Amino acid sequence: MDKLIKSISASGAFRAYVLDSTETVRMAQEKHQTLSSSTVALGRTLIANQILAANQKGDSKVTVKVIGDSSFGHIISVADTKGSVKGYIQNKGADIKKTATGEVMVGPFMGNGQFVVITDYGTGNPYTSSTPLVSGEIGEDLAYYLTESEQTPSAVGLNVLLDDKDKVKVAGGFMLQVLPGASDEEITRYEKRIQEMPAISSLLEADNPIEALLLALYGEDDYKVLSEEEIRFACDCSRKRFEEALKTLPAGDLQEMKEHDHGAEIVCQFCGKTYQFKENDLEEMIHDQA
DSSP: OEEEEEEEETTSSEEEEEEEOHHHHHHHHHHHTOOHHHHHHHHHHHHHHHHHHHTOOSSOEEEEEEEESSTTOEEEEEEETTSEEEEEESOTTOOOBOTTTOOBOOGGGTOSEEEEEEEEOSSSOOEEEEEEOSSSSSHHHHHHHHHHTSOOOEEEEEEEEEOTTSOEEEEEEEEEEEOTTOOHHHHHHHHHHHHHSOOHHHHHTSSSHHHHHHHHHHTTSOEEEEEEEEEEEOOOOOHHHHHHHHHTSOHHHHHHIIIIISSEEEEOTTTOOEEEEOHHHHHHHHHHHO
8 A cells, every 4th residue: 555654854844745656656557558658747746646635634635737738738636635646647648768768758748838736625615826837747846836836945756667568666756845943054954965865766666665765855864753644546436426417418418329329438537437328327317307
């Protein structure tokens, strides 16, 4: 099971979230059958959303939209405060690698666009904010969003590593934030540590990536683990939800589906699950509208 660790420095000046999201991203790849670059781009977005949802209190949901104008199209993700996340990418077939190293490419093919965050507190008035994409690599875009939109200086590192068959090998990341009251000396020390820390990819490949990430972030500084939470890819779609959506269509549209298509097939964008509605199901909906 994937997990997210919330921690705070002993001085109370910094907090860090570290995540092992391997199964989350692996499940997303299996559900959507994404190729290499699309897998990494979607995976990073899911991890970013897990971080943002973990930052919320109560029973709220966070939607992240990475809206680029290039190869990937839009990437949409929804996460809740209970550890569940779902998402999809418009272009599942992006497969772009550096010729010399085989490194999967993401940022250069995201294009210009926006990093949009919609927070739904369940009150009927979702709060939307956005910042421009600064690199398209997702981690840097999340850090810029947190620093600019939420006024919290943040460092973010996240990645998805694939094996030689382009399947998810490991995925995860971290967020480090400066809290009010941090001294200049502490900020300088942490900045230096972030600049000198090993590549996120090498930390994720450690025997215990969670411990490796915490050690890289805190060094010899003492810290306290605040919580350890389970996170997962999970979709809350249901036949009933899609049935309710069909019922909102005009009777004429339902009749046309019944006569021409002999039913209706709906595929959930977020998880790829297919729901079949037969002619008699549509007939009942038409009858209910009469």
